[in-house]
Amino acid sequence: MKLSRISIWFPIATLMALGLNAAMIVLIQQADNRLVIAQQHRQQAQELTHELQQEAEQLATLVRAYSVTGNTRYPI
Numbered sequence: 001m002k003l004s005r006i007s008i009w010f011p012i013a014t015l016m017a018l019g020l021n022a023a024m025i026v027l028i029q030q031a032d033n034r035l036v037i038a039q040q041h042r043q044q045a046q047e048l049t050h051e052l053q054q055e056a057e058q059l060a061t062l063v064r065a066y067s068v069t070g071n072t073r074y075p076i
Helices: 004-067
Strands: none
Touching: none
8 A cells, every 4th residue: 555545544534533532422421411310300309209208207197196186286
């Protein structure tokens, strides 16, 4: 292979490799953004679950107190 052909194809191959690297970086950034959003949704779901659990425990306490005494007024 002549040096002139190598000098033509090497920059083309290098630019193609750089283009592929750039495309991969974009794909990685998009995947990372989706991961961050999924983690935020997971955190929100855990917070809502914890809040619901606390409310259910509080309601159970009030129901037990009412069923024992019949008094409808209990401090929370």
